[in-house]
Structures are given as structure tokens and as C-alpha cells.
Amino acid sequence: MARSDNKIIRVRHVQGYGVAIVAEVGDDDDGLSGKAQETKNGKIYFGGEDSFWLVTGEKRETHLAPKSEDLHVPIFNTATSALVGRIKGIPDFSKGMQKLGGKGKPDAVSFATATRLTVGYCPRDISHGDLVERLRAGRLDVPSQGTVDAIEVRPKTWMISGFTRQPNGSYGLSPQVPIRAVQSVIIEGKPDWIQLASGLAVFRSPPKWSSATATDLRSDEEILRSAQEWLTRAATAASETAGSASVSLVDLLKARIAGTVGKDEREDLESAVRVISNRTSLLEVMPLLLKRDPEWEKNLRDFERAERKRISEEVRLKLKFETEEGGRQLEDLRAQIAEAETRLASAAHRQVLLKNETEKHEALLEEKILEAARRLETGYSEQSQILREEVDRLRAEVDGLAHPTAKPSTAEIPHSPAVPVERRPAPAPTVEAPPIATEEERQRIVGELAKDSGLSLAEVVAVLLHSTEDVPVLLGERAAGVAAHFANAVGGSSAAIVFCDPTRISLSDLLRDELSGFSKAVQTAMANPDVLVPVAFCGITNGPCEYWLPQLVEMRRLGRIPRNTAVVASAGTDGMRVSVPKTVLRHLFPIRMPEGTKSPVGNRFAGRWPMSGKGSDEGFQEALDLLMGGKDIALDVLRATAKMLSRMPVAPGLMMADVAAVLLRQNEWNEVVDSSAEDPNLRFFQNIGG
Numbered sequence: 001m002a003r004s005d006n007k008i009i010r011v012r013h014v015q016g017y018g019v020a021i022v023a024e025v026g027d028d029d030d031g032l033s034g035k036a037q038e039t040k041n042g043k044i045y046f047g048g049e050d051s052f053w054l055v056t057g058e059k060r061e062t063h064l065a066p067k068s069e070d071l072h073v074p075i076f077n078t079a080t081s082a083l084v085g086r087i088k089g090i091p092d093f094s095k096g097m098q099k100l101g102g103k104g105k106p107d108a109v110s111f112a113t114a115t116r117l118t119v120g121y122c123p124r125d126i127s128h129g130d131l132v133e134r135l136r137a138g139r140l141d142v143p144s145q146g147t148v149d150a151i152e153v154r155p156k157t158w159m160i161s162g163f164t165r166q167p168n169g170s171y172g173l174s175p176q177v178p179i180r181a182v183q184s185v186i187i188e189g190k191p192d193w194i195q196l197a198s199g200l201a202v203f204r205s206p207p208k209w210s211s212a213t214a215t216d217l218r219s220d221e222e223i224l225r226s227a228q229e230w231l232t233r234a235a236t237a238a239s240e241t242a243g244s245a246s247v248s249l250v251d252l253l254k255a256r257i258a259g260t261v262g263k264d265e266r267e268d269l270e271s272a273v274r275v276i277s278n279r280t281s282l283l284e285v286m287p288l289l290l291k292r293d294p295e296w297e298k299n300l301r302d303f304e305r306a307e308r309k310r311i312s313e314e315v316r317l318k319l320k321f322e323t324e325e326g327g328r329q330l331e332d333l334r335a336q337i338a339e340a341e342t343r344l345a346s347a348a349h350r351q352v353l354l355k356n357e358t359e360k361h362e363a364l365l366e367e368k369i370l371e372a373a374r375r376l377e378t379g380y381s382e383q384s385q386i387l388r389e390e391v392d393r394l395r396a397e398v399d400g401l402a403h404p405t406a407k408p409s410t411a412e413i414p415h416s417p418a419v420p421v422e423r424r425p426a427p428a429p430t431v432e433a434p435p436i437a438t439e440e441e442r443q444r445i446v447g448e449l450a451k452d453s454g455l456s457l458a459e460v461v462a463v464l465l466h467s468t469e470d471v472p473v474l475l476g477e478r479a480a481g482v483a484a485h486f487a488n489a490v491g492g493s494s495a496a497i498v499f500c501d502p503t504r505i506s507l508s509d510l511l512r513d514e515l516s517g518f519s520k521a522v523q524t525a526m527a528n529p530d531v532l533v534p535v536a537f538c539g540i541t542n543g544p545c546e547y548w549l550p551q552l553v554e555m556r557r558l559g560r561i562p563r564n565t566a567v568v569a570s571a572g573t574d575g576m577r578v579s580v581p582k583t584v585l586r587h588l589f590p591i592r593m594p595e596g597t598k599s600p601v602g603n604r605f606a607g608r609w610p611m612s613g614k615g616s617d618e619g620f621q622e623a624l625d626l627l628m629g630g631k632d633i634a635l636d637v638l639r640a641t642a643k644m645l646s647r648m649p650v651a652p653g654l655m656m657a658d659v660a661a662v663l664l665r666q667n668e669w670n671e672v673v674d675s676s677a678e679d680p681n682l683r684f685f686q687n688i689g690g
Contacts, residue, residue, distance in 0.1 A: 022038070185211070227269075443649070463568060489604035585685060
């Protein structure tokens with residue numbers, strides 16, 4: 001029956017016709033006393049005795065009887081195997097199954113795959129120093145007839161080259177390897193291995209060796225002895241005087257040898273320096289030793305108490321001096337405040353007097369203006385009456401000249417009624433549009449909006465930039481008040497404040513709401529394309545926004561609604577709300593407000609805000625360089641974000657990288673919406689119930 005699990009086996013014996021006797025290996029189990037099995041596998045057979053293999057797909061087979069065609073080509077007969085064993089210096093395995101414990105014939109198995117494993121040797125019964133000494137002497141015995149790929153010469157330090165197996169089976173250093181600079185490696189990460197009782201380490205997967213480094217395998221005592229010899233040699237070199245006439249050639253040669261070093265000797269010096277650098281300084285150890293002495297400990301405590309008392313007195317005096325100095329400064333400040341309050345009261349009194357005098361002068365001026373108007377009206381009436389009388393007399397004289405016999409009538413000539421003067425109504429005063437807010441005022445308002453809402457400066461700027469692209473949504477308990485505050489600060493009386501509810505389903509319903517001013521805001525945006533006209537949609541989840549929000553976004557994108565209509569929305573946290581479909585979520589840009597945000601108060605409006613347009617080419621290129629230097633971003637998202645960043649206003653303490661990090665949340669939000677992943681902001685829009 002086939003098996004899908006894998007296991008590690010050890011070749012205990014090989015015999016003729018390609019058959020190998022193997023046994024399973026486990027932790028602290030060398031596989032020499034367990035149940036033996038036989039297999040006919042070319043790779044395992046030619047791997048030789050004491051080789052280790054990772055096998056899979058074990059399958060029981062019938063007895064591996066030699067085939068007829070194999071009978072005349074045996075690999076080794078019994079006599080040849082014994083002779084080869086004696087020549088190689090290894091035990092004689094010609095007796096075959098006599099050395100394999102257990103009774104009966106081993107089971108025959110086959111394997112689907114067989115992978116040879118890396119084998120290392122770790123000392124167990126001896127120290128690493130003894131291992132190195134035996135390796136230097138060429139008599140390190142490893143309990144394996146197979147090949148050892150690595151030897152642990154220091155804790156967690158291995159040699160994977162530079163050693164050879166001697167003809168007698170022992171291991172030793174290669175002749176060309178210097179003991180002062182042996183190439184060693186360590187295992188990176190946690191090794192996947194099993195350690196056997198004999199000291200062999202079998203790696204289930206190939207170990208990841210680090211880069212080779214030079215290691216001095218000599219003991220610390222040997223290195224220190226060589227350092228002492230170097231001191232003697234240095235003293236000899238310093239004592240020889242090359243310029244003396246009495247120095248012989250032999251002494252000059254000795255001085256030259258003592259005063260110069262070769263490559264191997266330089267490595268010897270480096271090893272001595274490394275050993276000495278690891279030794280603790282005597283000056284560091286002496287305080288620890290003195291602390292154990294009772295008398296020294298008592299003196300140290302007395303000294304600590306004296307120092308603590310001295311430092312405490314110094315701190316007390318310094319604190320007293322600073323307190324007195326602070327008291328004097330406080331008195332000066334109080335005197336200045338009192339003087340300022342006196343000046344303020346005097347200025348307020350003068351202001352009241354000036355206001356009263358101004359009102360008196362205004363009243364007197366109004367009376368004089370009315371009196372002058374009455375006089376002018378009376379004068380015009382009298383002149384008109386005199387003019388009418390003159391006209392009547394002239395008319396009577398003309399009639400007398402035309403009829404001379406007629407007696408002048410003594411009857412009073414009726415006066416023609418005065419023609420009333422038609423007075424046209426005065427034209428209605430024209431309301432001037434608010435002025436454009438200056439750059440300083442806009443920077444101040446942005447900072448105040450960040451302070452009022454609890455958002456960061458970069459988040460406030462991101463909301464303003466996104467308000468003409470998609471729909472930024474403020475999330476939180478007081479989000480509706482903050483959204484209305486944003487719109488009022490930017491647009492003033494021209495801003496529209498729309499509170500959504502279940503009765504407003506379509507965009508036409510919102511436009512018919514005269515109290516919100518949405519329709520008026522759209523008309524104002526059409527008439528003034530160079531300024532921002534904000535619209536705040538408060539509580540978009542209070543009603544079914546899926547029927548009007550996509551229409552609003554698309555009509556603004558196509559120009560049916562002016563592009564300078566800046567939209568900001570809010571979503572609440574409680575009450576009966578309506579879930580938002582995923583197709584609508586892609587139009588939103590959620591911004592989470594901090595907990596405990598209060599409703600802002602006051603009017604921040606200082607003038608209309610200009611429409612920023614397309615931004616500068618330099619800003620667009622700078623934004624592209626910034627965004628392309630980070631993580632991979634889709635091309636459409638990259639262009640849209642860079643376009644918004646190029647319109648970023650200038651504000652103290654505002655960095656383009658901070659605003660870019662906030663704007664890129666839109667890309668992360670779209671990925672969450674597309675993949676149906678978990679996101680804390682989704683609870684404000686979906687599955688919200690009542």
C-alpha cells in the first residue's frame with residue numbers, strides 16, 4: 001500500500017544486484033537498531049553505506065529476488081567485498097544480514113522519490129576545543145562510513161570545506177588551510193535538522209549558509225602565548241640599533257625579521273587583538289569587587305547620603321531662588337495687566353463718549369437735511385405758484401387785447417390745479433458680491449477648520465481638494481455639524497446646507513428644497529465659475545442616496561452641474577439609516593473624525609475662495625516624482641492624485657507627502673470595496689440596521 005508521507009532513512013548495508021538495506025532515522029535514533037528494510041534503488045545503492053535520504057511514496061514490494069539477467073554480472077562477490085573493505089580500512093560487511101538486528105528477512109519496499117541529505121557532525125562527548133585539536137592532528141573520528149559535509153568547530157560555527165578524510169577513516173585539516181584563518185560559516189535562520197545520538201546532524205532541507213569568514217581555531221591560551229612572544233620580539237626589534245658599527249650582519253638580519261611581519265603573522269596579531277578585546281577591563285571589575293567589602297559598602301552609603309543631602313540643598317536653594325524670581329515676574333505681569341486694564345477701560349469710556357457724540361451729530365445732521373429739504377420744497381412751491389399767477393395775468397391781458405369792448409371780468413380767474421410732479425421710485429440698492437478671500441485668510445481658515453474638527457491639517461486640505469472630484473464623507477457623531485461648518489467657512493451665504501432624509505429620493509427633490517439653497521448654489525456656481533460654491537449633504541445614509549448621488553457626481557463630471565460646485569458630505573453613527581450599495585461607495589472618500597469631536601461654533605467665512613483650476617506644471621511634476629517614489633500605484637490613480645496635489649494650497653507646516661498619504665486612502669478604499677475585505681469604515685455605510 002502506497003504512503004504519501006516522507007521520512008528519513010539511513011543505508012546500513014549494500015549488497016549485490018543493486019539492493020540496499022535501509023532503516024528509518026529519528027531524533028536521537030541513528031537507525032542502527034531499528035527495523036531494517038531492503039530496497040532496490042540505483043540512487044540509494046550507489047550513495048553507499050551510512051548515506052542519509054529523504055524518501056516519499058513508500059510502497060511494499062515482494063521479495064527482491066535477483067533477476068536471471070543479473071546473476072552473471074554481480075557487482076561484488078563475498079570475497080571481493082571483504083578485500084575491498086580491508087583495503088579501505090572499513091569494517092567487513094561481507095556477512096551481510098548478520099549485522100542487521102532482528103529476526104527474519106527484511107521487508108522489501110520501494111520509494112517514489114529519494115533525495116540525498118546534507119550530513120554534519122556536532123561533537124557530543126568532546127568539547128569543540130578537543131574537536132579542533134583532533135582535526136589539526138588528523139585523527140578526528142566521525143561515527144559514519146559515509147561522507148560528512150560539515151563539521152561544527154565552534155558553537156553555531158561550521159566548516160563546509162578545508163577538511164579531508166584520511167586513508168584510515170579519520171578527518172583532518174587540508175594541508176593548505178591555515179589554522180589562523182579557517183573559512184567558516186553559520187546557518188542563517190533556524191536549521192531544519194535532526195540530531196542523532198552519535199553526534200551526526202542530518203538536515204531535512206539544504207541549510208542556508210552565510211558568507212564565509214576567516215576564523216582562528218586556536219585556543220585562547222595559544223593565542224595569548226603568541227602575543228607574549230610578539231612582545232618579546234618587539235622588544236628585540238626596538239633594542240637593535242641599525243646605525244651602530246658594532247652590529248653584525250646576523251644581528252641586522254634578526255632585527256629585520258623581528259621588525260617585519262608576514263601575512264600569516266599578521267593574522268596571528270589580529271587573532272590576539274580579538275581575544276584581548278573580549279577580556280573585561282580590571283578597572284571595570286574593581287568597583288564590583290569593592291562593593292562586596294562591608295567597610296567599603298558602609299563608606300559608600302555614607303558618601304551617597306552626604307551627596308544626596310548636598311544635592312537636595314542645592315536644589316532647594318535653586319528652587320527658592322527661581323520661586324522668588326518667578327514671584328517678581330508675576331508681580332510685574334500683574335502690574336502690566338492692571339495698567340492695560342486701566343487703558344482698556346479708558347479706551348472703552350472714550351469709545352462710549354465718541355459713540356454718543358457721533359449719534360448726536362448724526363441726529364443733528366439728519367434734522368438739518370430734513371429742514372433743507374422742506375425749505376427747498378417750500379421754495380419750489382412758491383415759485384410755481386408765482387409762475388402760474390403770471391401765466392394767468394398774461395392770458396387775461398391777451399384776451400383783453402382780442403376783445404377791447406369787453407369789460408374785464410371781475411370774477412376771479414380760477415387757478416388751474418397744480419400738476420402733481422411724478423416721482424419715480426428709487427432703484428433698489430444692488431447687493432455687492434463678497435470679496436475674494438486673501439491667501440493669508442484662506443491659510444488661517446484651513447488651520448481653524450483643522451482645530452474645530454479635530455482632523456489633521458493634511459486631512460482638511462485633502463477634503464477641500466477632493467470636494468470638486470468625488471464626494472468626501474466625514475464620519476463621526478458630530479460629522480453633520482462639521483460638514484456644514486466646512487461649507488459655511490468656504491462659501492458663506494452662497495453655500496448650500498442640505499439635510500438628507502427618506503422623503504428626498506431623487507436629485508430633483510433636493511433641488512426643490514428652497515430652504516437648503518441647493519438650487520441657488522448651482523445657479524451661483526454657473527454665474528461665478530471662478531469661485532468655489534460649497535454644498536454640504538448632511539447625513540447621506542439617512543435616506544436612499546443611491547438614487548441621486550451617482551447622478552450628481554456624473555453630471556458634475558460632464559459639466560451639467562458646474563465643476564466649481566464643491567461637495568462635502570457626512571454620515572452619522574446611530575438612528576435608522578439606509579445601507580449604501582458598492583457601486584455608490586466608489587464615489588465616496590471617507591474621512592474618520594476623532595472620538596469626542598464637538599460641534600464647531602462661530603462663522604469662519606472671510607470671503608469667496610477662488611477655483612484653483614488645473615494647478616501648475618511644476619506642482620504636477622513634483623507630485624508625480626513624490627508618488628512614483630513610493631509603492632506601486634495604478635496609472636489612473638497616479639494621474640488623478642498628482643492632479644489634485646498640484647492644486648494644493650500653501651500653508652505653514654503643510655507637507656505634500658502628508659496630503660498625498662491622505663489622498664491615497666481613496667485607492668485603498670476602492671480596493672476594500674472591490675475585494676469585500678474588512679474595513680472599520682464600512683460599518684458606517686453597510687449592514688447598519690437601525
